[in-house]
Amino acid sequence: MIILSKKTIDEICNLTAISSCDSRDDNCWCMNDLGC
């Protein structure tokens, strides 16, 4: 078994509201969805 990229369930679950959706987060697809 080769692990190419490892992130754990615990890491994801411990994301806070801030880190999971920040206004400065480029990957927040909600903000990205603003068609302006």
Add this chain to the structure above:
Amino acid sequence: MLHYSKYNVEFQDGNDFVIINLFTGSIIKLPNDKFVDLNNELALFNKEELQQLLEMGILFNGEEFDFVQQKRLENFQNQKDEKFHITVLTTLDCNARCYYCYEKGVTKSSMTPQTARQVVEFIKNNYDGKIVSFSWFGGEPLYNHTIIDIICSELQKLNISYESHMITNAYLVYEHFDKIINFWNVKRLQITLDGIGVEYNKIKNYIYGKSIDAFNVIIDNIERLLSYNIRVVLRVNFNPMNIKAAQETIEFVFQRFGNNSNLRVYGAWLTGDKIPSPQDYIGDSHPLLEIYRTLLNCGYIQDIEDLGIATKLLNCSVYRNKWYVVNIDGNLYKCQHAIVDGACEAIGDIYDGVINIPTLNKWQGLSYPMEECKKCKCLPICQGGCKSKVLKADRDICLPFKNCIKEALQLFYKKIYKGEKL
């Protein structure tokens, strides 16, 4: 019971299988026989490997949907240390006239200086003593820049720290450049490119007349921002019927700016009555794959998160308790898209605060919109989709790449892990 996760996506690579878990974003490669065993007896895995597979979510013990739902609830209930954020619509007027604007038909009024001062009062009375985060939005936020001046100036007098980002067409960036950096403390700008040259000018249809090459103005402004290490996020809008134009735009950006570390480029599917939905396509023929191919070849997709594959238990800012949107008239909302529906979607105003609790609860409801969400592979990333679209029963609630996620991941794997030219 230990089982193969339903959030795994897998595909073959020669004699191996590549497995990507959509909850964690973990990626592994297994020989064929081990892949078969992973779905059966687990006899070919040692204890350490099984532990890692569990940690990465590729194997799961229990009911995954219940787990995701529970974690989402916990994340919502345990909000702490979050930043006080306020999106300010300085004006609903704009110097561009894009045919696709979702604010089309809205009266083009602007915020008054008096309302701007009341915004500061609202902040003073509600913020947590730490930094205030702004999004300047509109219309075109720079079209009524005085409001930004007033709010920042008043906050400075009160010794309240702030930082901001802006969603702008960037036409007016040059004349406000010094303020953007030194006064408004803008850390990031989201700018839309709808095409190159004449095509861009045609779509934007700026008020300044056809003799002005707006495209060159925008490109020069982007260059200036990047040279000052300001983060620029370029949104390349595309119509799926004309993918080539978007690909050429991305290639143009690459030739002009390369892989500047402060630059991010992504494609955004336009919506409209005459534009097909992402759900109209499936698999290899999906137009999004061509956009991904170009972004990958230009180096604008480096990480699986750049594909939009990142679990966000709270997928939208509406769930954040200290997140406000203030319209030009001082009404408060949870989402920018709600303002087009008028005061009935307001959760309160800057004078009385949040008083419309039923509307607040409606926007912050955590339930998933469709029965099929419970079975969907994309649930960890999507979490039920854009709340505004859900409440409006929009046809495009699902993620645009839902029908081509395996093919998108295959492209990503080929480029990033095998170094192939796509």
